[in-house]
Amino acid sequence: MKSGKEIRCSLCGEPAATRIAYAKLWLCKKHFIEFIEKRVFESINRYRLAGQGQRMLVAVSGGKDSITMLYLLHKTSMKMGFEVIALHMDLGIGTYSKISREIVEHFCKSLGTPLIILDLKTLIGYSLPELVHKTRRPPCSICGLIKRYLINVVAQEIKADAAALGHHLDDLLPYILKNFMLQNLFEISKLGPKTESVDGFVGRIRPLYDVSEHEIALYAKLSNLPFVDEECPYTSKKSLDKQVKEFLNNLESLHPGIKISFARAVARNIHVYKTLSVAKTLKRCVVCGAPSSDDMCSFCKLTNRVAGRPLGAEVRLKIRDMLSSLGLLK
Ligand code: Q46
Numbered sequence: 001m002k003s004g005k006e007i008r009c010s011l012c013g014e015p016a017a018t019r020i021a022y023a024k025l026w027l028c029k030k031h032f033i034e035f036i037e038k039r040v041f042e043s044i045n046r047y048r049l050a051g052q053g054q055r056m057l058v059a060v061s062g063g064k065d066s067i068t069m070l071y072l073l074h075k076t077s078m079k080m081g082f083e084v085i086a087l088h089m090d091l092g093i094g095t096y097s098k099i100s101r102e103i104v105e106h107f108c109k110s111l112g113t114p115l116i117i118l119d120l121k122t123l124i125g126y127s128l129p130e131l132v133h134k135t136r137r138p139p140c141s142i143c144g145l146i147k148r149y150l151i152n153v154v155a156q157e158i159k160a161d162a163a164a165l166g167h168h169l170d171d172l173l174p175y176i177l178k179n180f181m182l183q184n185l186f187e188i189s190k191l192g193p194k195t196e197s198v199d200g201f202v203g204r205i206r207p208l209y210d211v212s213e214h215e216i217a218l219y220a221k222l223s224n225l226p227f228v229d230e231e232c233p234y235t236s237k238k239s240l241d242k243q244v245k246e247f248l249n250n251l252e253s254l255h256p257g258i259k260i261s262f263a264r265a266v267a268r269n270i271h272v273y274k275t276l277s278v279a280k281t282l283k284r285c286v287v288c289g290a291p292s293s294d295d296m297c298s299f300c301k302l303t304n305r306v307a308g309r310p311l312g313a314e315v316r317l318k319i320r321d322m323l324s325s326l327g328l329l330k
């Protein structure tokens with residue numbers, strides 16, 4: 001902020017902490033925090049993401065996005081009367097995983113939120129780096145597969161109404177745009193604020209759907225939330241993703257508000273994208289019973305390749321035992 005003439009909050013006249021260009025507002029710390037909380041609360045209502053008496057499984061990596069989401073869902077849950085249970089996956093990625101796990105453990109303790117920790121090495125005998133080394137597959141593709149599978153297993157076992165993910169505006173819009181360019185229109189239906197549960201898949205909610213990465217970072221900082229500062233060492237540096245993101249940010253600086261309008265327009269039309277699926281009959285994995293397009297699900301195929309046998313059914317049993325000892329089975 002320039003010295004001399006101090007810029008003041010448009011609502012109360014206190015020194016401003018930030019400018020919200022699309023709302024034509026300068027906001028102080030207090031009003032910025034209220035602004036974001038109101039937005040998330042409105043999204044939860046507008047998109048019917050959570051309701052009284054429901055049970056939400058919240059996936060928390062320890063980064064600023066998922067920590068902010070957990071904090072905001074925790075706050076909202078007290079007003080709206082739903083239950084929040086956190087899930088952290090320790091992927092065994094050196095100090096990055098160690099620090100992430102500690103932060104999530106402390107934060108959940110401070111909120112009084114029940115926390116489930118799945119340690120990949122304990123669960124299947126291999127950490128993510130070991131799986132990458134053995135399979136030579138891209139780390140994020142293995143990681144994504146494992147996380148999707150395990151989130152679904154835990155959500156099913158605890159009978160969660162949905163699993164909450166910390167994806168925000170700047171994660172989702174580039175994917176939506178890329179899928180539009182490639183005309184993978186059905187994929188767009190999975191990138192909205194809410195994906196309903198369908199046979200064998202627990203639905204997903206994204207409470208930060210229309211909050212930008214910059215707003216989340218500032219909210220986390222001003223609210224003194226603890227989060228892992230370093231990035232996962234496998235974070236993708238794909239140039240197309242970066243360029244699409246930059247393109248959207250350039251558009252936003254020329255036309256403030258265009259990103260939120262884009263996201264909300266997609267959310268309004270999600271039902272149209274859902275009708276564009278190529279009819280595929282889902283089977284059940286012969287090993288673990290998970291929904292799968294093949295006889296064996298991707299998780300069982302992966303573990304079969306590295307461990308010599310498919311581990312889906314064993315992993316589900318281990319998880320069930322752990323949830324039972326935590327008193328979280330319904
Ligand atoms: S944790 Fe996993 Fe991300 Fe790391 S390996 Fe890639 S996908 S970058 S959200």
Ligand code: ZN
Nearest residue numbers: 009012028031
């Ligand atoms: Zn103010």
Ligand code: ZN
Nearest residue numbers: 285288300312
């Ligand atoms: Zn399986």
